[in-house]
Amino acid sequence: MLGLTKRDTILLLVVAALTLFAPFILNPFPEGSAMAQFNAGYPDLMQRFVIFGIFAVGFNILFGLTGYLSFGHAAFLGVGSYSAVWMFKLLSMNVLPAIILAVIVSGLFAVIIGYVSLRRSGIYFSILTLAFAQMSFALAYSVLTPITNGETGLQVYTDDPQYLMGPDSPTVTNLFGLEMRATYTLDLGPWSFDFNAGYYMCALIMLIAVYLSIRIFRSPFGLMLKAVKSNQQRMNFTGLNTRPYTLAAFVISGMYAGLAGGLMASMDPLAGAERMQWTASGEVVLMTILGGAGTLIGPILGAGFIKYFENIFSKINDTVLHQWFAFMPDGLEDFMVFLVHPFIGKGWHLTLGILFMLVVIFLPGGLVEGGQRIAAWVRGRKSAKADTATSKTEPAE
Amino acid sequence: MSILEVKGVNKRFGGLQALGDVNLSVAENTVHAIIGPNGAGKSTLLNCLVGKLIPDTGSVMFDGQSVLGRAPYEINQMGISRVFQTPEIFGDLTVMENMMIPCFAKRDGAFEMNALTSIRSQRDVLEQAEAMLADMNMIDKREMLAASLSRGDKRRLEIGMCLSQQPRLLLLDEPTAGMARADTNNTIDLLKQIKDERDITIAIIEHDMHVVFSLAERITVLAQGTPLVEDTPENIKGHPKVREAYLGESA
Structure with missing residues (x-):
């Protein structure tokens, strides 16, 4: 289907089903129950899942295929957001022109940064991209205040020109009248599920982004990018110019980041310089490695995993812990709360850090490798049973 | 001459x-x-x-x-194609993929932005690469990772890759x-x-x-x-x- 192999089509359909039914999947616990705080099916968070999914899928095209580790991808995210908000200020609150401009501007930005940074490889490339991103951050934060509104952040004001704004146009972000914040809530007994227009638009765009990424992975161009990672010397002596290949990959992943930035602004028409900070660049690196760099689905898993931790674990506080351990004798209860306390609330980074280390050490291929190992183990058990039944032997070579 | x-x-x-x-x-x-x-x-x-x-x-x-x-x-x-003292091949890729890369380089030149065409649809390159693998007696190793080949096979593969560029x-x-x-x-x-x-x-x-x-x-x-x-x-x-x-x- 759509020029994909059967396996890739199934993968895409699984991703499509997961995103389509995410409001159900992420809200498994009834409203008001003790476990309800683990529900992640509210519009804000679901939007962030898919937006950061797009960001990580794009980053993976550069890092996963060519092996060039960019530490400055947040710059494109920020550029995308600023461009989108400017479209809201100049035209109207329709998200379509905003998203298109975000992708174009971040692409142009990526051509410049990539052209300079790709003159070096390895750690020097990473440092160059980091330097560029920090420069962009500094520019956005202070020097370019007329464009970026400095530390306040860029937002839409009532006295903005908004040339395409009609008298009865919506004043919130919308897609040809469909408001991004529009949410239909389905109550089923104690359960409650939110279906948000903005989320579904982002999810659809993510599916397109994933589809394009699969096509790139399976193309001759994608093969060349893998070859860049494997052996540049052999590439050069096989008549292939590595420079345009790496630049193209850099620009494509920059455009993905800009798209993510544009979508962020479309969900919430704000853009601040902190979106470009190096911690944001580091986050997408973590997402990709945690999920599995160079795999198709890994970056999305990683993005979901990190965003879940950031939003759910950070909300658990000592009161919640005391509820959990209430069944224990008093002294023990306090002790358990004392033990767990550093890993929750503001300490969620600690939990994430430990998990990240465990994954990198024991599953270098990320969560995807974990899944493959489980699948292989299950299959191994099945075939072990089949083997004893037929006791088939392979001919030796 | x-x-x-x-x-x-x-x-x-x-x-x-x-x-x-x-x-x-x-x-x-x-x-x-x-x-x-x-x-x-x-x-x-x-x-x-x-x-x-x-x-x-x-x-x-x-x-x-x-x-x-x-x-x-x-x-x-x-x-001019060059075979190196220590075989320079694409170790992380399969033998077949190794062989396809010079075929693409021969056909498309130093750079080609064919990001949305599927490799499977490139019959000419697939056939060429398979023919060369057959010439090199490596067709049964086509799905192996190049890094896992023996020294002699790595050399064969590298020579084959150079030859497929004619x-x-x-x-x-x-x-x-x-x-x-x-x-x-x-x-x-x-x-x-x-x-x-x-x-x-x-x-x-x-x-x-x-x-x-x-x-x-x-x-x-x-x-x-x-x-x-x-x-x-x-x-x-x-x-x-x-x-x-x-x-x-x-x-």
Whole structure:
């Protein structure tokens, strides 16, 4: 289907089903129950899942295929957001022109940064991209205040020109009248599920982004990018110019980041310089490695995993812990709360850090490798049973 | 008629004269060996031919065109392929993918933005790569990772990758270095077969005299960065200057 192999089509359909039914999947616990705080099916968070999914899928095209580790991808995210908000200020609150401009501007930005940074490889490339991103951050934060509104952040004001704004146009972000914040809530007994227009638009765009990424992975161009990672010397002596290949990959992943930035602004028409900070660049690196760099689905898993931790674990506080351990004798209860306390609330980074280390050490291929190992183990058990039944032997070579 | 003309090439590394006034002419459709003791400048000369190094003075003409100042990929596209001393292959990719890359390079040139075409639909390249794998006797290893091949198979794969570009000049840098006797003989047989079946010029740098005398039609002896003699294998064998240069190393 759509020029994909059967396996890739199934993968895409699984991703499509997961995103389509995410409001159900992420809200498994009834409203008001003790476990309800683990529900992640509210519009804000679901939007962030898919937006950061797009960001990580794009980053993976550069890092996963060519092996060039960019530490400055947040710059494109920020550029995308600023461009989108400017479209809201100049035209109207329709998200379509905003998203298109975000992708174009971040692409142009990526051509410049990539052209300079790709003159070096390895750690020097990473440092160059980091330097560029920090420069962009500094520019956005202070020097370019007329464009970026400095530390306040860029937002839409009532006295903005908004040339395409009609008298009865919506004043919130919308897609040809469909408001991004529009949410239909389905109550089923104690359960409650939110279906948000903005989320579904982002999810659809993510599916397109994933589809394009699969096509790139399976193309001759994608093969060349893998070859860049494997052996540049052999590439050069096989008549292939590595420079345009790496630049193209850099620009494509920059455009993905800009798209993510544009979508962020479309969900919430704000853009601040902190979106470009190096911690944001580091986050997408973590997402990709945690999920599995160079795999198709890994970056999305990683993005979901990190965003879940950031939003759910950070909300658990000592009161919640005391509820959990209430069944224990008093002294023990306090002790358990004392033990767990550093890993929750503001300490969620600690939990994430430990998990990240465990994954990198024991599953270098990320969560995807974990899944493959489980699948292989299950299959191994099945075939072990089949083997004893037929006791088939392979001919030796 | 000669396909490669090297004239008056000098190359200095600081105080070391690596190449001093090297003249070399490789005739089309022959096997030309360049031999010499360690440090004679063989690899430096090779690097000057493929664009990895730029000579200080002199000219290198391939088929009437200068290669100097061109990037390695441009020189390769002109028709010169190089096999390295340690096999340079794409270790993280499968044998089949390794073989497809030079086929794409031959068909599409140095860069092609075909990001949305599927590899499976590129029948011509797939067929070409499979045919070459069959020629190299590696078709049963097509799904293996190249890094997991034996040393001899890596060498075979690399030679196959170079051949699938249909180069006019194939440069081999000690193709049997570090190989077991059996692998060396296999490589000699493979190169003989290539020489017999294809319109191709081969320039080979080699330490192993067994390999050199099994293949070469002309031999240039290099010592201390300068060519001593150039002659047929029969005449080289007993040449006094050659014996002197090797000083018992092969005598």
